[in-house]
Amino acid sequence: MQTLTPVQELKSAIRDVPDFPKKGVIFKDITPLLSDGRLFNDAVGLLSRPYTASHVHKVVAVEARGFIFGAAIAARLEAGFIPVRKKGKLPHTRIKESYELEYGVDQLEIHQDAIVKGERVLLVDDLLATGGTCDAVIKLIRRLGGEIVGCTFLIELTFLNGRKRLKDYPVTSLITY
Amino acid sequence: MQTLTPVQELKSAIRDVPDFPKKGVIFKDITPLLSDGRLFNDAVGLLSRPYTASHVHKVVAVEARGFIFGAAIAARLEAGFIPVRKKGKLPHTRIKESYELEYGVDQLEIHQDAIVKGERVLLVDDLLATGGTCDAVIKLIRRLGGEIVGCTFLIELTFLNGRKRLKDYPVTSLITY
DSSP, X not given: OOOOOHHHHHHHTOEEEETOSXXXXXXXXXXXXXXXXXXXXXXXXXXXXXXXXXXXXXXXXXXXTHHHHHHHHHHHHTOEEEEEEETTOOOSSEEEEEEEOSSSEEEEEEETXXXXXXXXXXXXXXXXXXXXXXXXXXXXXXXXXXXXEEEEEEEEOGGGOHHHHTTTSOEEEEEEX | OOOOOXXXXXXXTOEEEETOSSTTOEEEEOHHHHTSHHHHHHHHHHHHGGGTTSOOOEEEEETTXXXXXXXXXXXXXXXXXXXXXXXXXXXXXXXXXXXXXSSSEEXXXXXXXXXOTTOEXXXXXXXXXXSHHHHHHHHHHHHTTOEEEEEEEEEEOGGGOHHHHTTTSOEEEEEEO
């Protein structure tokens, strides 16, 4: 009888959805993992663990799915939570960076007072694909003077080489494809 | 010398932004509260506390801001997290409900397998205003057979009487205006 490791168990709860959001794409649906209280809690613990001694001041995550692990990890580490949002959603003074979409560009924004110079910042997202979004978020964090202690992802699609774009920072991921 | 209660301290970290998202509206900006690790952690603790003995199976929250407290509370309660999203964002089989906007209607969706009949569900959001969104989410939860153990909000705008629309369920809020 084989026993799954905690990470294998998490991976087994991720569902492939073919042709979403468009024909030919296989979407990695994490909602079955999220909806299981024990697995969600395990994932938050495993993602937080490498950073428990890193004195993280702020966890930064991008709407909407990024908020899920971002906020849970921030609370676990007793760090502040900083939302990065799409254009026009944040109410106060903000700075922005462009990032590439498949067709065209879009913009991500962060509040100017979200990070104080020298604060230690952890970037959290559910998925590392090409790294384009993360690259824009890193620029935002650095423009505010934040020190990036790491980037952590539930899933990493290694064949897309996103890690290469983030090579100046420690990158951790739980589940790889 | 006066000492603030924990709730007063949270309230003092909420920022009024005039004329957002449009002229004449004063927006309650919670990002200064979120960005302070101690305050964010306190808020998650205070919002979770009434439900620690409620055997919550699933926490349901609406994108995007609802995910922040929803996910952190789910992890705190060791419950599953269920995202409710706008039209077309969830990849698998879903059901939907319409809700009223100021002009026109929009739709919210939940995965059909997100809740199993009889599961105990806590609804979390950052703001209770008119209750229109919550009302739609409650319908989604009930259609899947979920039993709603409560609705909890960081902020309640009492003058909008949202609580009246949720009168069949326990409602808790931390900060009222």
